[in-house]
Amino acid sequence: MASGLNLQAELAKLGGGSGGGFPGMTGAQRAAALLLLLGESEGAPIWQMLDEDEVKLVSHAMVQLGSLEAETVEKLIVDFVSRLSSGGGITSNFERTESLLLKIFPTEQVSAIMAEIKGASGKRVWASLTQIDPEILASFLRNEYPQTVAVVLSKVRSDYAAKVLTILPEEFAIDVLNRMLRMETVQKEALRHIEETLRVEFVSTIAQTTRRDAHELMADVFNAFDRQTEGRFLTALDQANRGSAKKIRQLMFTFEDLLKLDAGSVQTLLRKVDNETLCRALKGADERVRTFFLKNMSTRAAKNITDEMGSLGPIRLKDVDEAQAKMTELAKDLAEKGEIMIAKSSGEEELVY
Numbered sequence: 001m002a003s004g005l006n007l008q009a010e011l012a013k014l015g016g017g018s019g020g021g022f023p024g025m026t027g028a029q030r031a032a033a034l035l036l037l038l039g040e041s042e043g044a045p046i047w048q049m050l051d052e053d054e055v056k057l058v059s060h061a062m063v064q065l066g067s068l069e070a071e072t073v074e075k076l077i078v079d080f081v082s083r084l085s086s087g088g089g090i091t092s093n094f095e096r097t098e099s100l101l102l103k104i105f106p107t108e109q110v111s112a113i114m115a116e117i118k119g120a121s122g123k124r125v126w127a128s129l130t131q132i133d134p135e136i137l138a139s140f141l142r143n144e145y146p147q148t149v150a151v152v153l154s155k156v157r158s159d160y161a162a163k164v165l166t167i168l169p170e171e172f173a174i175d176v177l178n179r180m181l182r183m184e185t186v187q188k189e190a191l192r193h194i195e196e197t198l199r200v201e202f203v204s205t206i207a208q209t210t211r212r213d214a215h216e217l218m219a220d221v222f223n224a225f226d227r228q229t230e231g232r233f234l235t236a237l238d239q240a241n242r243g244s245a246k247k248i249r250q251l252m253f254t255f256e257d258l259l260k261l262d263a264g265s266v267q268t269l270l271r272k273v274d275n276e277t278l279c280r281a282l283k284g285a286d287e288r289v290r291t292f293f294l295k296n297m298s299t300r301a302a303k304n305i306t307d308e309m310g311s312l313g314p315i316r317l318k319d320v321d322e323a324q325a326k327m328t329e330l331a332k333d334l335a336e337k338g339e340i341m342i343a344k345s346s347g348e349e350e351l352v353y
Helices: 001-013 027-050 054-065 072-087 095-103 107-129 136-139 146-156 156-165 170-181 188-201 214-226 229-242 241-250 256-261 264-274 274-283 288-295 300-313 317-336
Strands: 340-343 348-350
Touching: 027 054, 027 072, 027 107, 027 256, 054 256, 107 188, 136 156, 146 156, 146 170, 146 188, 146 214, 146 241, 156 170, 156 214, 170 229, 170 274, 188 241, 214 229, 214 241, 256 317, 264 288, 264 317, 274 288, 274 300, 317 340
Parallel strands: none
Antiparallel strands: 340 348
């Protein structure tokens, strides 16, 4: 592993020509010579650590290497070993790498390289984080500022965030939820600091962005909670931020989600809703939703509803939204009473409420 790291460091030193023996060798030529010395079996793991551009660079240098005098090979090995042993190891980070590259390449090129590294590195951190047991991450986060926890949980999968929130102390979790709702764009430096901390604490031990609306994110999180936890947190959120709690409830189960109802449940809903509300809701619905409801009625009832929709004439979008919201709320009430079944979290599982 150490050899691979040093070879990649050598590749960064691309100045100079190939003449004059060892002192005139470029970094790519020195790396190529060392890989030739290691041979197929010992060198294979190092080759695998190089990216495609580095493989091409070393291969090109290897082809042009020609014959090396024994004295040159000896100096090459001594220099490599001395670099490896002088500091007892190699330590690097983002800033040190950037500083080194700035001494070799133009500023614009270095900026582009480091920006790409930051983006790829950040994505790996958040993807890898969800491989950690939620209990472990929750134990770590409970000692952090709620705002930091809000940033972390807004960057991971919703179902994973829900598990962590369930484990955190309730008062602390509610604070985090409110901060997630009010989340503004996180400064790049602050986000990079959080990513680096998580990488050191967690990701390095394991074998992002389009910003979403905070209420949509929280609706997904609440959809992943079990019913008891969902109710407890929504009740607490009602007291702290009633408007946000209402919006989350609306996003958690929409009018289109009624298509998840089974035949018995949709027929129960149709018996409970008044004709005026049904007509207004269906008049503004797309063809797929309208067909779904009409197919669950008798032929006569479907014809009557269709005729009533036609007689309504143009209606305001606001009236349509209110009617659809009324039907959705009725479905939730019926589900709470156990009279119908609704599918939760994108229909992955049907639950009785």
